[in-house]
Amino acid sequence: MAVRFVRKLEKYGRLSKTECQVIVDVSQNTRKIAARKSILHEDENSQKSCVILSGLACRYKIFEDGARQIVGFLVPGDFCEGYAHQPEYHLGTLSQCLIAYLDNDALAGIMDEYPRISRNLWRTSKAEAAVLREWLVNIGRRPADKRVAYLICELCTRLDGSDVDVAGGCALPVSQIELADATALSTVHINRVLSRLRDNKLVTLQRRSITIKDLGRLKAYAQFQDAYLQLPKSA
Amino acid sequence: MAVRFVRKLEKYGRLSKTECQVIVDVSQNTRKIAARKSILHEDENSQKSCVILSGLACRYKIFEDGARQIVGFLVPGDFCEGYAHQPEYHLGTLSQCLIAYLDNDALAGIMDEYPRISRNLWRTSKAEAAVLREWLVNIGRRPADKRVAYLICELCTRLDGSDVDVAGGCALPVSQIELADATALSTVHINRVLSRLRDNKLVTLQRRSITIKDLGRLKAYAQFQDAYLQLPKSA
DNA sequence: GGCTCACATTCACTCAGGTTAATGTGATGA
DNA sequence: TCATCACATTAACCTGAGTGAATGTGAGCC
DSSP states (O other), rough: HHHHHHHHHHHTSSSHHHHHHHHHHHHEEEEEOOTTTTTTTGGGGGEEEEEEEOOOOEEEHHHETTTEEEEEEOOOTEEEEETTTTTEEEEEEEOOOOEEEHHHHHHHHHHHHHOOOOOOOOHHHHHHHHHHHHHHHHHHHHHHHHHHHHHHHHHHHHHTTTOOTTTTEEOOOOHHHHHHHHTOOOOOHHHHHHHHHHHTTSSSSEEEEESSOOOOHHHHTOOOOOGGOOOOOOO | TTHHHHHHHHHTTTOHHHHHHHHHTTTTEEEEEEEEEEEESSSGGGGEEEEEEEEEEEEEEEEESSSSEEEEEOOOOOOEEEOOOOEEEEEEEEEEEEEEEHHHHHHHHHHHHOOOHHHHHHOOOOOOOOHHHHHHHHHHHHHHHHHHHHHHHHEEEEEEHHTTOOOTTEEEOOOOHHHHHHHHHHHHHHHHHHHHHTTTSOEEEETEEEEOSSHHHHHHTTOOOOGTTTTOOOO
């Protein structure tokens, strides 16, 4: 399964056989985590990083009053660090996940020795920032309906890029509560929005599974451009 | 002036004399840019990256309808890439700036040769992502007054960390229009918010200069925690 | 079957912040 | 001295989305 991580990193630039093997070797400490559990938090793992090998996870911030803002979803192949210095941030599973835990020190050693691995890790981090910028724009400037549609487009596109078969319809383990936390809307409003999107035959999201009749139409509606998820030719 | 960049990178981990020199050498192509100009866009520079050596700049996305979302400010020492594949994103100056243009290929060569430089660049990128996450939370979850206050706290803290003297009051070349574009509020509402903040003796922002009577009180009001701007001990 | 739990749905009401538009203000410059 | 420009300010009105609360729906379990 660690090959998921290798495949992701290879998208950001060619790696040698040795380099691929090094990545596989460092990703051997895996663990299966149930749905809706916290990972990388308040335990010995805070000094580690992790890679999602299967399933869907998300990163979020919790406020003292219990409010929550999801700041990103993680699909198979995604790398994520523990942020020991920001205890208000959490990483949690949405579905059952297979996680590889990487030791930060081991990783640092590898990055010193294999510059192409560190370059690719750098690129994953820049790609993550590009996604965050789009989230900012999405939450900041788009009305509720397009906001939700956009998020769905992004999730499907990213899942598709991680070899999860999406085409037309698939399981999407995201509740309305979680959609609300990700889009900065209320659950009630998410419900209104989803039923409108359903009425307009754009998406149907029910019982943790999603059906998209016409992805092109949905993307057009949401003004979704996937260039930011594509990889820059250089850089 | 290239020392600004070196100093910033050194914050993310010790560098040798040679490494520092390499960074200075690659940052020699500098240019002075007037306030409110676009940089790194639609010209030969799109294949380059740049570093802000002095002044204040911002990155933003423009919509077809002219709406704009600022997705980040750049203070002296900040590194930024051109995104040739995302032409809707721009980089612009707010004040007069001194910019160093770096060649992407030269940079790639350096990263291959000096793993510690690439590690530090990676860390700057992770730091940028941390800032973006906070923006997301700020725009997503905080009411207008705290949102603006928070942004001001962030800007001041980052300027302070770039050796710009802020203490108590300083020039802040940000108009109400730009504040609105950064916080996803209307200019009219920004004006209401600013006068309320002024009435509550939290901040005074007038004529491109800012006065903070009691930074501690402002931070408390905005629930601003600067941990995310501090550097993690490891990683 | 009936109980519980976790979500989803719908309704009535409220409000933060948007919109439009008029007016003010100060810097620049012919 | 007056014109212009770029912002800032204020007011009146509107609306998208939030809130609270009641009700529905299915899955899992005893």
